[in-house]
Amino acid sequence: MPLDIRLPIGMLFTLVGLLMTGYGAFSDPAIYQRSLGYNVNLVWGLVLLVFGAGMLVLGRRAPKV
Amino acid sequence: MTTIHLAFIDYAILLVYFASVLGIGFALRRYQRSSADFFLSGRSIPAWVAGLAFLSANLGAQEVIGMAASGAKYGIATSHFYWIGAIPAMVFVGVFMMPFYYGSRARSVPEYLRLRFDEKTRGFNAITFAAMTVFSSGISMYAMGLLLGVLLGWDFNVSVLVSAIIVLLYIFAGGLTSAIYNEVLQFFLIVAGFVPLVFLGLRDVGGWAGLSERLAVTATRAGFAPGAYTHSWQHMGSPDANPMGVEWFGLAMGLGFVLSFGYWTTDFLVVQRAMASNSMSAARRTPLIAAFPKMLFPVLVILPGMIAIALTTQAGESGFSLPAKADGSLNYDMTIPMMLGHYFPSGILGLGLTALMASFMSGMAGNVTAFNTVWTYDIYQAYIKPGASDRHYLWMGRMATVFGIALSVATAYATTQFNNIMDMLQLVFAFVNAPLFATFLLGMFWRRTTGHGAFTGLVAGTLAAALHHGLTLPRGSLAGIKGGWLAGPLTTYPSEMAQNFWTAIWAWSVCFLVTIVVSLFTRPRPAEELRGLVYSLTERPSDEGAPWYRRPVPLAVLVLGMTLVLNVIFF
Numbered sequence: 001m002p003l004d005i006r007l008p009i010g011m012l013f014t015l016v017g018l019l020m021t022g023y024g025a026f027s028d029p030a031i032y033q034r035s036l037g038y039n040v041n042l043v044w045g046l047v048l049l050v051f052g053a054g055m056l057v058l059g060r061r062a063p064k065v
Numbered sequence: 066m067t068t069i070h071l072a073f074i075d076y077a078i079l080l081v082y083f084a085s086v087l088g089i090g091f092a093l094r095r096y097q098r099s100s101a102d103f104f105l106s107g108r109s110i111p112a113w114v115a116g117l118a119f120l121s122a123n124l125g126a127q128e129v130i131g132m133a134a135s136g137a138k139y140g141i142a143t144s145h146f147y148w149i150g151a152i153p154a155m156v157f158v159g160v161f162m163m164p165f166y167y168g169s170r171a172r173s174v175p176e177y178l179r180l181r182f183d184e185k186t187r188g189f190n191a192i193t194f195a196a197m198t199v200f201s202s203g204i205s206m207y208a209m210g211l212l213l214g215v216l217l218g219w220d221f222n223v224s225v226l227v228s229a230i231i232v233l234l235y236i237f238a239g240g241l242t243s244a245i246y247n248e249v250l251q252f253f254l255i256v257a258g259f260v261p262l263v264f265l266g267l268r269d270v271g272g273w274a275g276l277s278e279r280l281a282v283t284a285t286r287a288g289f290a291p292g293a294y295t296h297s298w299q300h301m302g303s304p305d306a307n308p309m310g311v312e313w314f315g316l317a318m319g320l321g322f323v324l325s326f327g328y329w330t331t332d333f334l335v336v337q338r339a340m341a342s343n344s345m346s347a348a349r350r351t352p353l354i355a356a357f358p359k360m361l362f363p364v365l366v367i368l369p370g371m372i373a374i375a376l377t378t379q380a381g382e383s384g385f386s387l388p389a390k391a392d393g394s395l396n397y398d399m400t401i402p403m404m405l406g407h408y409f410p411s412g413i414l415g416l417g418l419t420a421l422m423a424s425f426m427s428g429m430a431g432n433v434t435a436f437n438t439v440w441t442y443d444i445y446q447a448y449i450k451p452g453a454s455d456r457h458y459l460w461m462g463r464m465a466t467v468f469g470i471a472l473s474v475a476t477a478y479a480t481t482q483f484n485n486i487m488d489m490l491q492l493v494f495a496f497v498n499a500p501l502f503a504t505f506l507l508g509m510f511w512r513r514t515t516g517h518g519a520f521t522g523l524v525a526g527t528l529a530a531a532l533h534h535g536l537t538l539p540r541g542s543l544a545g546i547k548g549g550w551l552a553g554p555l556t557t558y559p560s561e562m563a564q565n566f567w568t569a570i571w572a573w574s575v576c577f578l579v580t581i582v583v584s585l586f587t588r589p590r591p592a593e594e595l596r597g598l599v600y601s602l603t604e605r606p607s608d609e610g611a612p613w614y615r616r617p618v619p620l621a622v623l624v625l626g627m628t629l630v631l632n633v634i635f636f
Binding site: 003005008009011012013015016019020023024027031032034035036038040041044045048051 | 074077078081082085088089092093096114246249250253257261265268269382383407408409410411412413416419
């Protein structure tokens, strides 16, 4: 495998996670009425951030072929 | 219906995705040195990556949107398309068929047919397959353009052209590897986008208990037993007792055997992912690894449909309900888009839409990579220009990517003009595909099968499918595209789905019998030519010494056991 696929996956999800978490922290709480009161951006953004970071770590630690 | 307004943050998420996709393509560009790199990823893909790509190649947006629509229409019985309509066939292709596909070093499914049978069988398969992939990629583009127009108010031309150019760039640069990487990316995006959707929907409907309660009302109103939407087998005794309008035998034989095996074991779109893996063991595990997420996917794609119809029958706290079409019937196809728009605020809405667009684009890319391979190896190299240098074929693959996408775009525009022609073509391809599994089954497990037998069987099976369709009708339909175009219907099926299942059963049986009879009257190939192509003449790949989770057979047993448990739970 020329490029470890976990690196682009990790990058994408880290970036999306950061965007969502940031937006969730500063957005108007009124918009979360439609998501039944949950701040889905903050919570899910953090989950994606952790997943993305995990993928980056795994991808970087893998032995180079 | 009002369009959804996207905020800056949603566009930002979409842009991150586009940038990643193009970035992957360009990062892989310098690794495309030979045609095998471009068309087969240099047979270097690890099992888990190939497995997720195998699953995602099938998980186009139409599948996602269509399965949610079916979930709303038929309830949990839709999961038959996963639990008996996919898993057993995926196990079979991994355990029994991969040794020939991967072991024969064939570069495509049509090429396997040439090795095993002869040139005409390959030609028939290559040409119909190539036409079909371009066509379905165009349909997918059309569906995306239409959806984004309705949902976001985007211009059809812009949606189609932008997605076509992005797909073109990343396949042109990175070949199959690019397509596979993006399919894996899409898998994670779909999961990331749909898990919160299902969570919010379930909260709104009051959990599984609230859902069952509401669906009991839906079922009673439609004239079925209260459990008709929440039990997958209980009401399959008679076609009139379930919303699908099928009975268990037609379901098990038509869907579970003929259609499902025909698709998962012979469709190059999915098989190509396993052929690109880095070893025989990885190739065999590819469909098995794919089977684990596949069996759980009903939660992500069918459950939203069930939630949507339950909330439409009896409103929940948030007031969600499915929109109606102009004629007053419910617009099931809008289930997923409407739910995304209803439950997701800006931010996560961008993620949901990105997941949807990713599955449209990777569906297109999957078709394009299967097309350029079959075109280059099985049509161009076989009939137009044999014996050229590998460099030339690599160049041809890139050119095929360009005109494959151009043809898809043309198909997308043609669909906007002539919807009927597209329905008709789709029907013809269904006829061609239905008997295919009989040919492969006999070819791989009965060494006496001959090329003449296989070819005659395929043609006879295709004709049988057309004939059956022309002589039968689903209840309540007029003769024409739905059937009965040959003569007054001999049989009327309770539903279109039942008719499809039985068309497939007839096509398969005719192909099976004709292939056997013709084979018995024609000269078989000598055994030594069939080594590695037929089960009885191929050494079983040994996986002694590997831990159980790296061996196909224990994995297969686990997959089947888990699927059985799921069927029992939702019986």
